[in-house]
Amino acid sequence: MIDFSIPADLAAERDRVRQFVIDKIVPYERDPRLTSHGPTDELRQELVELARAEKLLTVQAPVELGGRGLTHVEQAVLYEAAGWSTLGPVAMNCAAPDEGNMFLLSKVANPEQIDRYLMPVITGQQRSVFAMTEPGGAGSDPGQLSTSATFDGENFVVNGRKWLITGADGAKTWIIMARLEANPHLPEGPTLFLTEGDTPGIVIERTMNTMDRNYVGGHGVVRFENLTLPKESVLGETGQALRYAQLRLAPARLTHCMRWLGAAERAQSIAVEHARTRTAFGKPIGEHEGVSFLLADNEIALHQCRLTIWHACWLMDNGHKARHESSIAKSSVSEELFKVADRCVQVLGGIGISDETVVEMIFRDMRAFRLYDGPTEVHKWAIGRQVLRG
Template sequence: MIDFSIPSDVAALRDEIRAFVVEEIVPYETDPRLTQHGPTDDLRAELVERARKRGLLTFQAPRRLGGREPSHVEQAVLYEAAGWSTLGPVALNCAAPDEGNMYLLAKIADEEQTAAYLQPVIDGWQRSVFAMTEPDGAGSDPAQLSTTAEFDGDGYTINGRKWLITGATGAKTWIIMADVPPNPHGPHGPTLFLCGGDETGIVIERVMSTMDRNYVEGHGVVRFEGLRLPKSALLGEVGNALRYAQMRLAPARLTHCMRWLGAAERAQAIAVEHARTRTAFGKPIGEHQGVSFMLADNEIALQQCRLAIWWACWRLDQGEKGRHESSMVKAAVSEELFRVADRCVQVLGGIGISDETPVAMIFRDIRAFRLYDGPTEVHKHAIARQVLRRGGGHR
């Protein structure tokens, strides 16, 4: 039996999160520290302290590490509320990439790594990065990984170049994907490493100028020059990086969808209010068929996206890996929410392309979301391969 009811405690927390975002975080959307490269670390720290005082910081963390550990379906409800402002997840410490990194580290980090690198991120004292994407290879196809980690029996020496590394500037917890070449000392293959951001050999070349500005300190270009790490820096087992990345990416795709659903819902609310109060040709523009149809299409799309997210989250909560389901939802939701944001810009007219409302920023950020954690085309390719293997018929 399908039950769409939201438990009273989850609904209460949802309302508390939404009220916090509206009352305390939305006013920061015009703060000059929200720059072209995203919120500064200083702005993030201020927002995090507000969430800490309200007892809402990192609510998604495991209970053993101080969080409330909501289920995936419960997260869908709560992250949507947090996403009402693009700064909401930053304040609540459930924004990417930290949210996905915390999820992964909670699964595979050992006790020492948890204390040194995970707990400070959960507590909001430092940020993390996931350094995988490369300018000449690894990205949608991580198998093209060219960064190497040479193992000499005592430790690893990492060399390579990464880009689009979200939040690289100032991050203290680094998860690095590198290929361990064949060697006489042990196993080889794509591997994850965990280290601090102040290590000699991590060089931040620059911060890229991108169309989105919702991630703290933007997206960096990073070079590893003889980065020397001990064997204790291994995160999990040698050769298992791609498996661990998938462990992280399936739920992370969905949390992206949850947060951007909240932002699109905000854009729709602004467009609806404008359509109710702006007049043209003798009546409110919302009473003109062209505008009313756009608002109706948005309402339909938002609910379809919400239900799709809940469905995939329910599958994860049943213990399934959810790769196929999360790909379906990421592909559908990212495209549909972009259309929602685009229609909101159209309804708002001239002010829709300005910074008079946050809709233009939401539009730009959601356009970038269509590429996060794999572009639509890659997900559709993976979905089709699964369909062909399975054959037709009822799922």
């Protein structure tokens, strides 16, 4: 039986999250600490305390680690509500990259690593990064990973360069992907390492100037210069980084979609209100078909995106990996929500390209979303291969 109803308690919590964001978080969208490189950590901490006071902090964490152990469908409902403001997920500690990193660490880290690296992120005390993408191509194709690690039986030494490392500036928990060279001690290949951000050998060259501004710390260019790590720093098993990355990426693709669905809804609500009150040629512009059709297309897209997300989440909640479906969701939802934001700009006219509303910021951030966790073309390539396999 297909049941699309939302349980009453979940619906009530969704409404509570949305109201919290509207009342407590939206006013911060004009805060000067929301910079071109994202919210400052000072602003993040202030927002986190607001969510903590409402018992809305890191609700997605496993129960044994202090969270509510939400299902993927429950996350979809609450993250959409949180995404009404791009600062909502930051406040509730369910924004990227921390949300995906927390998921990965909860699945792979050992008890000592959980205490040292995961729990401070869950409690909102510190941030994390996932350092994989490289200038030479290790992004969509992690097989091109060039950052190397050598092992002498006691210590690893990591050398290489990364970029577009979200949140690098100020993050404390670092997950680093490097290719472990052949050695007589451990299996070689792509490996994940855990360390602190202030470890000697981690050099943050600069923060890149990008079109989006919703991630704390922006996107950094990082260099590893003889970064020396003890053997206890390995996350999981050596040579298994690509498998662990897939473990992280499938849910992370969906949580991006959930949050941005909320932002697109916000843009639509602003466009609808404008269409009701702005007049042209003798009547509200929403009564002109050219505008009403744009709003109708948006409503159709929002509905389709929500159902696509929910279906993939339902599959995961029922034990399926849902890689195919999560790729479908990421590629289709990111493209459709960008169109929603674009149409909202069009409905708003001149003020749509100004900062008189948050729509222009949502539009810019939504364009970047089309590249997060793999561009549309990579997902379609994977989808096509699956279709051909039958």
